Amino acid sequence: MKYFFTGGIVVILIFVSLIIYQDRRTSISSLPYDDEQNGLEDQIIIHFSHVVAENTPKGLAATKFAELVHEKTNGKVIIRVYPNGILYNDYNEFEALKNNDIQMIAPTFSKVTSYLPSWQVLDLPFIIESEDELKQVLSGPLQDQLLAQLGKQDIKGLKFWSNGFKQIASNDYPILEVEDFQNLPIRVMNSELLKEQFARLGATPIATSFGEVYNEIENKKIKAQDNTISNLYSKGFHTYEKHITLSNHGIMGYAVMMNESFWNGLDKDIQQQIVEALNEMSDWQFEQSILLNEKSLNELRTIDAVSIYTLTDEQKKAWKEKLSSIYSNSNRIIDDSYYKLLMEQLKISNGTK
Numbered sequence: 001m002k003y004f005f006t007g008g009i010v011v012i013l014i015f016v017s018l019i020i021y022q023d024r025r026t027s028i029s030s031l032p033y034d035d036e037q038n039g040l041e042d043q044i045i046i047h048f049s050h051v052v053a054e055n056t057p058k059g060l061a062a063t064k065f066a067e068l069v070h071e072k073t074n075g076k077v078i079i080r081v082y083p084n085g086i087l088y089n090d091y092n093e094f095e096a097l098k099n100n101d102i103q104m105i106a107p108t109f110s111k112v113t114s115y116l117p118s119w120q121v122l123d124l125p126f127i128i129e130s131e132d133e134l135k136q137v138l139s140g141p142l143q144d145q146l147l148a149q150l151g152k153q154d155i156k157g158l159k160f161w162s163n164g165f166k167q168i169a170s171n172d173y174p175i176l177e178v179e180d181f182q183n184l185p186i187r188v189m190n191s192e193l194l195k196e197q198f199a200r201l202g203a204t205p206i207a208t209s210f211g212e213v214y215n216e217i218e219n220k221k222i223k224a225q226d227n228t229i230s231n232l233y234s235k236g237f238h239t240y241e242k243h244i245t246l247s248n249h250g251i252m253g254y255a256v257m258m259n260e261s262f263w264n265g266l267d268k269d270i271q272q273q274i275v276e277a278l279n280e281m282s283d284w285q286f287e288q289s290i291l292l293n294e295k296s297l298n299e300l301r302t303i304d305a306v307s308i309y310t311l312t313d314e315q316k317k318a319w320k321e322k323l324s325s326i327y328s329n330s331n332r333i334i335d336d337s338y339y340k341l342l343m344e345q346l347k348i349s350n351g352t353k
């Protein structure tokens with residue numbers, strides 16, 4: 001009886017395996033030929049990670065760049081964009097790029113400064129004062145020279161993108177007079193010069209990664225931050241930081257970069273198509289940055305709980321006076337040739353405006 005029972009189970013198992021085998025054979029052989037799969041083995045995938053939302057100047061630019069490259073290379077190069085820090089954050093994206101775990105990132109200039117201190121030239125306050133000046137600086141020789149420096153880090157620097165001007169958002173009261181900064185825990189990006197600026201104004205600067213800012217506001221570890229309107233609005237920081245001072249005290253922009261060995265491994269025509277895509281979208285990128293920051297500001301103006309302030313000339317003068325010695329001291333950390341180049345591009349002769 002026992003042998004009969006075991007034998008029966010063995011027969012059933014063989015029978016079921018035969019059915020599964022037959023079924024797999026039929027489904028594989030009946031797969032239609034998919035001509036879109038043709039050449040898949042030749043496709044080049046570029047993983048592009050960044051930390052902000054998709055509806056920001058950088059988010060939009062990354063998507064547009066992916067589309068352009070796809071078009072120009074007839075689908076041979078696919079750029080996969082990962083926004084919102086879903087893959088890497090400010091602190092680990094650089095290493096991930098160098099390890100070729102991802103092939104592209106576009107950090108703010110301020111975040112490159114821990115690797116290349118001279119990039120702090122773009123963190124100097126109140127030097128670039130209009131969108132025209134910003135475009136001129138970010139698309140001129142200073143861009144080329146700073147991007148070339150990335151070679152020391154085995155990184156291929158490709159292009160600068162803009163996110164316009166930074167403002168101050170605060171929780172408890174508006175920041176207008178220099179005295180309002182006194183002991184204010186303010187979040188800044190990780191740049192010595194940014195920390196020094198806010199320390200000079202009397203605040204307590206705290207450098208954190210973008211992905212941690214919301215928690216730090218909630219936990220009251222920080223009570224203010226300097227950021228662009230599009231970054232403030234797209235992340236909903238204004239739900240806590242309801243006072244926004246339009247100060248335009250500094251600029252924010254991005255360095256689009258690629259892992260250098262990966263870049264060197266691309267065919268020359270693909271490299272050229274990537275460069276062409278970035279050049280072609282450059283004017284569009286500057287326009288989008290202005291438009292998105294304006295649009296986000298208009299949205300913020302419709303929110304009753306949010307108050308927007310503009311610095312008066314007197315208030316701005318007082319901030320500038322407090323910061324004035326930062327320019328002459330900056331040669332401690334910024335190679336003078338970059339500072340001079342910035343001054344030349346802005347046609348500033350005596351180092352101040």
Ligand code: LMR
Nearest residue numbers: 051052108189210227231
């Ligand atoms: C920030 O950390 O505030 C910004 O750098 C985020 C970004 O990439 O725009």
